[in-house]
Structure formats: structure tokens, C-alpha cells
Amino acid sequence: MKIPVFRVALISTASFLPLSxxxxxxxxxxxxxxxxxxxxxxxxxxxDWNLGNLYGNPxxxxxxxxxxxxxxxxxxxxxxxxxxxxxxxxxxxPIAIGAAYFLSEGVRKSWAGPLSLFVDLLAAIPSVVYGLWxxxxxxxxxxxxxxxxxxxxxSFIPFLNGDPGSGYGLLTSAFVLAVMIIPLISATLRESIxxxxxxxxxAGRSLGLNRLEVFWHITLPKLKTVxxxxxxxxxGRALGETMAVLMVSGxxxxxxxDNIYAxxxxxxAFIASQLDSALQDPTNMAVEALSEVALVLLLITVVVNFxxxxxxxxxxxx
Amino acid sequence: MATKAIERRNIVVRSSAxxxxxxxxxxxxxxxxxxxxxxxxxxxxxxxxxIIGDVIIRAWPALTPKLLTEVTSGIGGGxxxxxxxxxxxxxxxxxxxxxxxxxxGIYLSEHGRGGAGKVLRFLSDVLVxxxxxxxxxVGYITMVIYLGWQFSVAAGIITLTxxxxxxxxxxxxxxxxxxxxxxxxxxxxxxxxEGRVVLSILLPGAAPAIMTGLFYAVALSMGETAPxxxxxxWSNYMxxxxxxxxxxxxxxxxVWTFINEPFAESHRIAFAAAFLITTGVLILILIGRWxxxxxxxxxxxxxx
Numbered sequence: 001m002k003i004p005v006f007r008v009a010l011i012s013t014a015s016f017l018p019l020s021x022x023x024x025x026x027x028x029x030x031x032x033x034x035x036x037x038x039x040x041x042x043x044x045x046x047x048d049w050n051l052g053n054l055y056g057n058p059x060x061x062x063x064x065x066x067x068x069x070x071x072x073x074x075x076x077x078x079x080x081x082x083x084x085x086x087x088x089x090x091x092x093x094p095i096a097i098g099a100a101y102f103l104s105e106g107v108r109k110s111w112a113g114p115l116s117l118f119v120d121l122l123a124a125i126p127s128v129v130y131g132l133w134x135x136x137x138x139x140x141x142x143x144x145x146x147x148x149x150x151x152x153x154x155s156f157i158p159f160l161n162g163d164p165g166s167g168y169g170l171l172t173s174a175f176v177l178a179v180m181i182i183p184l185i186s187a188t189l190r191e192s193i194x195x196x197x198x199x200x201x202x203a204g205r206s207l208g209l210n211r212l213e214v215f216w217h218i219t220l221p222k223l224k225t226v227x228x229x230x231x232x233x234x235x236g237r238a239l240g241e242t243m244a245v246l247m248v249s250g251x252x253x254x255x256x257x258d259n260i261y262a263x264x265x266x267x268x269a270f271i272a273s274q275l276d277s278a279l280q281d282p283t284n285m286a287v288e289a290l291s292e293v294a295l296v297l298l299l300i301t302v303v304v305n306f307x308x309x310x311x312x313x314x315x316x317x318x
Numbered sequence: 319m320a321t322k323a324i325e326r327r328n329i330v331v332r333s334s335a336x337x338x339x340x341x342x343x344x345x346x347x348x349x350x351x352x353x354x355x356x357x358x359x360x361x362x363x364x365x366x367x368x369i370i371g372d373v374i375i376r377a378w379p380a381l382t383p384k385l386l387t388e389v390t391s392g393i394g395g396g397x398x399x400x401x402x403x404x405x406x407x408x409x410x411x412x413x414x415x416x417x418x419x420x421x422x423g424i425y426l427s428e429h430g431r432g433g434a435g436k437v438l439r440f441l442s443d444v445l446v447x448x449x450x451x452x453x454x455x456v457g458y459i460t461m462v463i464y465l466g467w468q469f470s471v472a473a474g475i476i477t478l479t480x481x482x483x484x485x486x487x488x489x490x491x492x493x494x495x496x497x498x499x500x501x502x503x504x505x506x507x508x509x510x511x512e513g514r515v516v517l518s519i520l521l522p523g524a525a526p527a528i529m530t531g532l533f534y535a536v537a538l539s540m541g542e543t544a545p546x547x548x549x550x551x552w553s554n555y556m557x558x559x560x561x562x563x564x565x566x567x568x569x570x571x572x573v574w575t576f577i578n579e580p581f582a583e584s585h586r587i588a589f590a591a592a593f594l595i596t597t598g599v600l601i602l603i604l605i606g607r608w609x610x611x612x613x614x615x616x617x618x619x620x621x622x
Contacts, residue, residue: 005513006511006512006516007429007512009421010421010422010424010425010428010429011425013418013421013422013425014421014422014425014426014487015438016418016422016483017422017438017441017442017445017484017487018437018438018441018442020480020483021441021442021444021445021448024448024452024453024456024480027456027459027460028452028456031459094354094358095358095362096358097358098354098355098359099355099359099361099362101355102355102356102358102359103359106355106356106359115359118362118363118366119362120603121366121600121603122362122365122366122369124534124541124599124600124603125366125369125541125596125599125600126540126541126542126543126570126595126596127541127543127544128541128543128570128573128592128595129369129373129541129573129592129595129596130369131573131574132573132577132588132589132592133369133372133373135577136372136376136589137368137372179365182362182365183362186362210348212348212351212352212355213344213348216351233447236447237447239449240447240448240449240450240451240452241449242449242450242543243543243544243570243574246574247574247577268449268451268452268544271452271455272451272544272547275458275547275548287459290455291459294451294452294455294456297449297451297452298448298449298452301447301448301452302444302447302448304447305443305444305446305447306444308447309440309443309444313440
């Protein structure tokens with residue numbers, strides 16, 4: 001029998017992809033194992049990230065060496081990550097749907113091509129440039145003008161009142177994240193709207209609905225699965241976004257936001273900003289605890305992406 | 319002609335007299351919905367213009383030849399080393415990721431209907447969603463610490479490669495899937511083996527779309543910061559050709575660190591770096607799109 005050399009070569013190179021995913025999880029799990037043992041489940045639910053007294057002598061707790069007073073709890077990161085992403089989704093979803101409708105059916109075809117460049121190119125801008133834009137333009141604008149105004153005008157709504165802060169914080173992060181994920185949602189949705197059977201739309205039109213009503217009552221319900229799938233996919237992106245959030249979130253430590261202007265930090269931004277100080281820990285426990293943060297973030301995004309892909313796969317969209 | 323005009327007028331008269339009336343609430347809702355739709359597009363367009371405009375305006379004073387001839391120093395200087403580093407790492411990651419990613423894409427498109435193919439596609443889709451900072455951290459603990467490479471070019475390139483693989487595999491798969499089955503059948507019918515069919519028939523046909531995917535991938539790797547922070551490190555000097563134990567500078571790092579310095583000079587450099595990355599990325603994306611359009615027009619048959 002002849003060995004199919006070409007196919008074997010294909011399979012072996014293609015297996016790099018799943019192997020890299022599995023090795024990512026395995027390496028992180030192995031490396032953070034001492035931290036997992038030391039922190040147990042308190043890691044997720046407690047709100048206390050403290051490297052301990054870095055000038056003291058290491059003490060032995062639960063059989064592992066740590067600095068005196070060291071505690072690792074990331075509840076504030078869990079809250080910051082989830083709340084900022086959820087808020088970003090809340091801002092992004094309606095706008096993305098509106099923009100997708102505008103570009104697929106709202107304008108004539110010859111205009112839609114050039115106009116959709118705005119959306120497509122927005123998706124291509126590097127995240128650090130988003131961060132720079134947020135830092136240099138949004139933070140002063142929001143902090144000095146918009147947040148104080150909003151906080152004063154809507155002082156009767158909980159979470160919108162209180163100290164408007166400096167501009168670095170939850171709402172600014174959510175806004176930047178929203179601008180980053182709008183093009184993702186919008187692009188897929190635009191294609192799906194175009195792919196929807198024209199017969200359905202024609203049937204709606206013949207019943208006397210206008211174009212927007214057809215979209216709202218017929219096309220959009222039909223695309224529900226796609227919408228949810230793409231939404232979750234964008235959520236995954238927002239959860240893992242690092243640089244943009246790092247530059248506008250205010251990098252709060254052990255602090256839970258009490259209104260939408262308060263500084264926060266997310267897991268991804270925390271990993272990026274804390275390694276330098278974690279390296280000061282001679283027992284290496286801080287670096288391993290950071291690795292545990294990365295593992296938690298990895299597992300969250302894997303679950304989120306898994307769900308999204310499953311939904312999209314069921315809706316036959318890729 | 320005259321009768322036709324009268325008929326038409328009759329219809330108009332009748333419909334305005336007895337046809338159903340659209341209720342006020344429906345009309346108002348529609349008007350508001352239209353306003354929302356137009357405004358949401360305008361919002362997206364405004365954000366794009368605002369980001370690009372902000373970067374261009376603030377980078378303008380710093381765009382001098384000095385950027386290309388000097389290396390970064392403390393708070394200022396040029397960007398020669400960072401430009402070189404970004405170039406080295408993007409090209410390096412592309413050279414590593416393109417062969418693997420393209421073969422994975424070929425496998426997915428030609429044999430991807432079976433169970434193994436489905437699993438592979440699913441996992442590669444999940445891999446796309448892994449946050450890049452996690453990739454960077456794994457690169458740090460494996461290559462920088464465990465293998466002892468320290469902050470190095472190789473660690474940065476390999477981390478970027480893992481990030482690019484699923485993108486390249488996906489774009490190759492889609493490009494090949496657009497080629498009709500009949501083309502493959504013609505190849506096999508002439509007695510060509512699988513390798514010959516893929517290499518001499520399918521790949522040339524899908525070349526424009528694959529190239530577009532590669533351009534997008536380079537654009538992506540150029541703009542990344544998070545996976546490089548802990549793998550490539552940072553260096554104020556030009557790269558000396560060493561792959562391990564030698565950190566390297568790159569543009570996105572300049573954006574992030576120099577904006578945090580309290581000096582106007584460093585801020586200008588940060589914006590200049592942001593300007594260079596943004597233009598680079600946008601130009602690559604536009605070239606990619608142009609290649610695709612041109613390829614489709616030339617080939618005609620394979621709609622991408």
C-alpha cells in the first residue's frame with residue numbers, strides 16, 4: 001500500500017492548531033498549580049490581592065512558601081471584567097444592529113460598499129490605538145464634561161449618580177470596548193441580513209409592512225440565533241481585551257465599583273500591568289497567582305467561545 | 319396613452335380615498351427607527367474619523383525624518399529600532415504561520431467534512447477567541463522562563479504565530495471552499511494525485527483570497543501589543559540578529575509606555591508610533607481587499 005505522504009503531511013501540520021490550544025491550557029494549569037493549591041476557592045470570591053510583605057522572610061502556609069501576609073483574591077477583577085463587558089454589549093448591540101441594517105438595506109448598493117469601509121476598517125484598528133484614543137481624547141472629555149453633567153442630570157438613577165470621577169473607569173472602558181466590538185457584530189449581521197430569503201421579506205412587504213417593520217418583525221427574529229452567537233463572540237473579545245482597557249480603566253486594585261464612573265480593572269489588563277510587581281516576590285507565588293488569573297480568563301473565554309460557536313454552527317453561519 | 323394616464327389617476331384617487339391608513343403611531347415609530355438606524359451608522363463613522371483624526375493631528379508635529387534615522391532614547395528620540403522590530407516580528411510570524419496555517423486550511427477544506435475535521439475546525443475557532451494576553455503569558459512561562467530564552471525575538475515570533483494560525487487556516491479554508499467541485503474532479507479525472515490537484519490547481523486558483531488572508535494576518539500581528547509585552551520585551555537598540563536572549567523593540571510598546579511619561583516629547587513619539595501602525599495596518603487591509611477584488615475580476619469563475 002502506498003503511504004499518502006501529502007495527506008499525512010497535511011494532518012500533521014493541521015494538528016498544530018488543536019495541540020496549541022490544549023498545550024495552552026495544560027501549561028497554564030501546571031504552572032499555576034501551586035497557586036491553585038494555596039488559594040483554593042477563595043481565589044475567585046475574595047477581594048484581596050496582596051503580595052504580602054516583600055521584605056520579610058517567606059513563611060510556609062499549607063505546605064507552600066509565600067511571603068508573610070500574602071493573599072490572592074480576584075473578586076474585583078471578576079466583577080470589573082464581567083460588568084465592563086456586559087455594559088459594552090449593552091451599548092454595542094443596538095448600534096451594531098442599526099448600522100448593519102443601514103448598510104445592508106438602508107442605502108442603495110452602490111453606496112453601501114464604500115460606506116461599509118468605515119465599519120470594516122474600524123475593526124482593523126489596533127487595540128493599543130483605541131487605548132491611546134481613549135486616553136487622550138475620551139478620558140478628558142468624559143471626565144471633565146460629560147460625566148459630571150450626566151451624574152448631575154440623572155442623579156435620581158442608582159449607579160448613575162455619585163462621584164463622576166476622573167474619566168478613567170467603568171463607563172469609559174465599556175465605551176471603548178463597545179466601539180471595538182460594534183464592527184464585529186455589525187459585519188456578520190450585515191452578511192446574514194443579505195443572505196435572508198427575499199421571499200420572506202417580500203411576503204412581509206405584501207402584507208403592508210414597510211421595510212423597517214419587515215426587518216424588525218421578520219428578518220431580525222429569523223436571525224435571532226445568529227445575533228446571539230455573534231453577540232457572545234463579541235463578548236468573548238471584550239472579556240479578553242487588554243491594552244485598550246488597561247489605558248482607560250483606571251486600574252483599580254481591590255476596589256469594587258459603586259457607580260458606573262468608578263475605576264475598575266479587568267483580568268486581562270491586570271495580567272498585563274502586574275507582572276513587574278509580581279516578579280518582586282522571591283517565592284514566585286505572585287507570578288503563579290497571575291498565571292492562575294490567566295487560567296481563569298482562558299477558561300472563561302473558552303467556554304464563551306464554545307457556546308457562541310455552537311450556536312452559530314447550529315444556525316449554519318461561520 | 320390617454321386612457322393609461324386616466325387609469326393611473328383613478329388608482330391613485332381610489333387608494334387615497336379608501337386604502338388603509340397607516341396609523342400615526344406606526345408612522346412615528348418608523349420615523350424614529352429610521353433616525354436611530356442612520357444615527358447608529360453615523361456613530362460608527364464618527365468614531366472611525368475621530369480615532370484616525372486624533373492620531374493624525376497629534377502625530378503630525380512629530381512626523382520628521384528623525385523618526386526613521388534615530389533609535390528611541392529614554393523619553394524621546396526616533397523610532398528606527400521599533401519600526402525594525404515590528405517588521406522583523408510580523409514577517410517572522412508570517413513565515414512560520416503561513417505554511418502551517420495554509421496546510422491546516424487545505425486539510426479543513428478538503429477533508430474537513432469528517433469527524434476529525436469538524437473537531438479541528440471547532441478547536442481552531444475556539445483558539446481565535448483566546449485573549450492575546452493569555453497567549454503572551456503562556457509564552458512567558460514556557461519560552462522566556464522554562465526554556466530560558468529570556469525576552470527574545472523567537473519567543474515573540476512564536477507567540478504571534480500561535481495567534482495567527484487559526485486566522486490563516488480559516489481564510490485558506492474559505493478560499494478553497496469557493497472553488498467548485500468540478501475543478502477537483504477534472505484534476506482527478508486527468509490522473510493527478512491529491513498533492514498535484516491541491517498544489518497546481520486549487521492553490522493557484524485560490525491564491526488571491528489566500529493572499530488577502532495573509533495580508534490581514536500581518537496587519538493583525540503588527541497591531542498586537544499584549545502577547546509581546548512578556549515575550550519580546552523591549553530594547554532601545556537595533557536588533558543584532560540573535561533570536562534568543564535578545565529583546566527587541568516594537569511600535570505598539572512605544573505607544574503604551576511613552577504616553578505614560580509626563581513629557582510632551584514622549585507623547586508626540588507615542589502618537590507618531592500610533593500613526594505608523596495605524597497607517598501600516600490600514601494600508602495592508604486595503605491592499606488585501608484590492609487583491610481580492612482584482613483576483614475575482616480576473617478569475618471570474620471562483621467567486622470569493
